Amino acid sequence: MKITFHGAARTVTGSKHLIEVNDKRILLDCGMVQGKRVESREANLKLPFDARSIDVMILSHAHIDHSGNVPNLVKSGFRGDIISTYATRDLCASMLLDSGSIQERDVEYVNKRHLKRGEPPVEPIYTQADAAKSLEYFITQGYDRPRQIMPGVTLTFKDAGHMLGSAFVILDIEDRETGRDVRLVFSGDLGRAGIPIIRDPELCDSADVLIMESTYGDKLHPPYADDTKRMEQIITQTYKRGGVVLIPAFAVGRTQQLVYTLHQLAINNDIPDIPVYVDSPLAIDVTSAFRLHPECYDDEIRAFMETGGRGRIDPFGFDMLTYTRASSESKKLNFLREPAIIIAASGMMEAGRILHHLKNRIEDPRTTVLVVGFQAENTLGRRIVERAKTVSIFGEQYDNNANVEVIEGFSGHADRDDLLHWVEAMHKKPRQTYLVHGEEPVALALAQTMRERFEMMTVEVPALHSSVEV
């Protein structure tokens, strides 16, 4: 059996791993590379394998760095099944179309420049129509429902506790070449205990070969409860200054967690009466998908909903909360003069309506930019987190006078100890472990920690496009 690491190798985005076994080709994830515009466009446009040669694709979860290039896979000739959980499929229905529209708009921008320079126009990586077509290839499978997906290969999804519908992937494979049974486990993105709405990550009882994420492989997150307290303080201080709290957030997952948390803070009067705006059409669509999948909820949110008795409480709606869909409503937020909280995508501040709000408010010292998610290298978000004095937004320079706060407790990712604990809990430890989905120094640090902790284990950090025989 051969594994080739075609993405998220020594970096975080672009998750794509190809398994070749018994003359079949299984693709784990088909994510988008995010970061520098030109390089990522090239990396996303041309798939590093022949799409027609892939027999089946397994999708760990709906985040764009895992699902975002699925439409291009289908556009490039893939005709197999894309297997995901139910919630992942429904989230992809909104997210991939949204991504298609981003690709279309991106190309408009690039082509304006090309026209000026007399260069030929370029095509979008995929369109909304391509994204819609790719949805026809999805088939769904619930958690803990092992199913044979091809002769000699059984797939089980387990709850990864990272976002709604997120799964880690167990493949039980009869490898005909070696005559061995191999259990290959792909962690996808692992969550952490205590994340609101969703259940804690399930444990994995055994693995022979493990492909594991390492996003926060050298860090520890503060507990969620402490960070809720800090969030309370940050909101109250900004309110007293008369400022606006801008929260850049993934429309998917993070926004719903924030809304639910703010709902709880508001009900308990832990924050002042402050209007909250979720300024993202995608977040609105995704919130509907959240309402459709109570099978993924944890006990805490169920109990919260039931406090309303028969008129069950909607965790994603409360009096001070407004969802803004139309761009005219979004623009009105520019004229807000009172304290408010504005949640908008994208999480790494690379696109979306958050850019307009940053442009409008980053020079105002009353503003707080509250960062609750991971910021990859070469993104505007990373520059802001590093408290750059000036930042470029839509090609213009702005002074960064805002108060920048980072709260890591809202992270949907396991930290170093969570990852170690997850491996520790396996009663049969993997003989081979490959760390992916982490920046190089972080992945290397975790590999070292794991080698010290689990003496019998071989832990490697594969290079991009490298292959291993297992």
Ligand SMILES: [Zn+2]
């Ligand atoms: Zn993810």
Ligand SMILES: [Zn+2]
């Ligand atoms: Zn990811």
